[in-house]
Structures are given as structure tokens and as C-alpha cells.
Amino acid sequence: MGDVGSGAARQVAAGHDVIAVEKVGIRFKRNRRARRSFKDLFAGRTRRSRPDEFWALRDVSFTVKQGEAIGVIGRNGQGKSTLLKLVAEVVLPDEGRVGVFEGVAPLIEITGGFVDDLSVRDNVYLTAGLHGMTRKEVDARFESIIDFAEIGDFLDTPYKHLSSGMRVRIAFSVIAQLEEPIILVDEVLAVGDKGFREKCYRRIEELLAGGRTLFFVSHNERDLRRFCTRGLYLDKGRLVFDGPIDDALARYAADTA
Numbered sequence: 001m002g003d004v005g006s007g008a009a010r011q012v013a014a015g016h017d018v019i020a021v022e023k024v025g026i027r028f029k030r031n032r033r034a035r036r037s038f039k040d041l042f043a044g045r046t047r048r049s050r051p052d053e054f055w056a057l058r059d060v061s062f063t064v065k066q067g068e069a070i071g072v073i074g075r076n077g078q079g080k081s082t083l084l085k086l087v088a089e090v091v092l093p094d095e096g097r098v099g100v101f102e103g104v105a106p107l108i109e110i111t112g113g114f115v116d117d118l119s120v121r122d123n124v125y126l127t128a129g130l131h132g133m134t135r136k137e138v139d140a141r142f143e144s145i146i147d148f149a150e151i152g153d154f155l156d157t158p159y160k161h162l163s164s165g166m167r168v169r170i171a172f173s174v175i176a177q178l179e180e181p182i183i184l185v186d187e188v189l190a191v192g193d194k195g196f197r198e199k200c201y202r203r204i205e206e207l208l209a210g211g212r213t214l215f216f217v218s219h220n221e222r223d224l225r226r227f228c229t230r231g232l233y234l235d236k237g238r239l240v241f242d243g244p245i246d247d248a249l250a251r252y253a254a255d256t257a
Ligand SMILES: Nc1ncnc2c1ncn2[C@@H]1O[C@H](COP(=O)(O)OP(=O)(O)OP(=O)(O)O)[C@@H](O)[C@H]1O
Pocket: 028, 029, 030, 056, 074, 075, 076, 077, 078, 079, 080, 081, 082, 083
């Protein structure tokens, strides 16, 4: 496949809405055991820990059209992964509404839903099956999935015995073969070696050229500019900027200068 162009240069045909997020808030407890400390029982009221909840995301609204490539940026701990989990519907909002109108292929954690004790082979069938592929369809793609990951010698190895780079290889290979229209890529690819990462990036470009929608979390400006046309900049759980990726990166750089 030839060069499909940089993110900024790629022409994205405006499609229909595939995601609608409306005034969403997600609340977490900072410290689950805050109220259970023995010491706290004897502490004065002022020292006693509170339930200590905080908003990982608050008042976040945006819509996404089919075919958009969105970079999610912000400092550590500002809600980027939580936003991807929201789109994957792994976490549910405490406030607001989320509509995800197409299937989602998530590469959002090292384990990516893979089961530790199952072999690589069984995990491929399980994950692809969970995303609607029949056994026959997986049979037909199995070889190319394993070839792409370059881990053919480890087909019967339990997933938990793979190195973290090998886990990402197989997880990406499966995710990239799914036909789900929306793809989520968290920073997991950073674990892969340079050669494999480049191979993944070329595959992502092919998927984008084929009209898939992408959410891409990264701290690497070059990678973000390569794929993404639009940037969502999160700060303290708020969506402080939503616009062209170059402008989002400029705003982020100005804030962190
Ligand atoms: N399941 C959870 N329970 C409690 N707190 C959580 C949970 N998941 C995330 N958090 C907290 O929510 C906040 C946002 O986390 P998130 O992982 O979305 O940040 P991020 O922007 O992706 O950070 P990074 O750049 O470091 O990956 C952090 O303070 C994190 O500690």
C-alpha cells in the first residue's frame, strides 16, 4: 500500500455521527480504603479521611463523524484513557450521556481483554469471536494475524508468559483484523519495538484510508500529526480544546511552557 498522506493532508469525507458524548462526568474514589483506616477511627473529625471522590471527566461534550482521526492529548492523569474507556463502554458515565453507534475495536490496555491462562491461539479466537467473527472467519485470517505479529513460535504459549512487547504485537494484530468501524489506540503501542510500531502505524493509515474512525492517545507530537486531523485536549478532566490537531498541540504546548 502506498503513502496515504499525513493526517493533516488526508481528505476526510464527512460521514455520519458515530459517537455522541453529552455533558459526561465520571467520578472515581481517590482512595478506596480511605474510611477503613484504624488510625482514622481515633483521629479528630478534621483528620478523618473523606470518601474522597473526584471527577476524572466532567462536563465533556463532543460528537465524532465517521472517518475522523482524533488525537487525545493532555498531561498524565487528566482523563485520556478514561475517555477511551468511555467510548469502549468499559466504564459508564455518572453524569450525562454517551452514544456509540458503531462497533469498537479497543487496544486500550496491555492485556486488551486477553485471558492470561489461555494460549495465544485460543485468545485470538476468543477476542475475534467476541467482536462478532465466526470461527470460519477467524480460521481464514488466523495466519495473517500471526504473521503480522511475528510470534508464530508461541501459538500454544499461555498469554501470561509472553513479554509485554509480544502481548502488544498479538493484541494489535487481532484488533487490526476486526471489522469494527471505530478503533481505539491507547499508548500501548509504545511498548512495541521501533520496527513493529512502524508496521502498526502503516496499518493504522490503511485502516484510516478505508474509512475507519480512530481515537489515538499519545504524548508523541509527530505520531499525533501523522494520523490525526482533530485534537481533543483534556486538562483536569475537562475538555479544554477541541479543534484541528495542530491548534490543539499549540494550545497544549502553550499551557505547559
Ligand atoms: N478505576 C479507577 N479508579 C480510581 N481512579 C481511577 C481509575 N481509573 C483512572 N483513575 C484516575 O483517574 C484520573 C485520570 O486517569 P486516566 O488514566 O484517564 O489519565 P490519562 O490522562 O490517561 O493519564 P496518562 O497520560 O498517565 O496515561 C487519574 O487521576 C487516575 O488515577
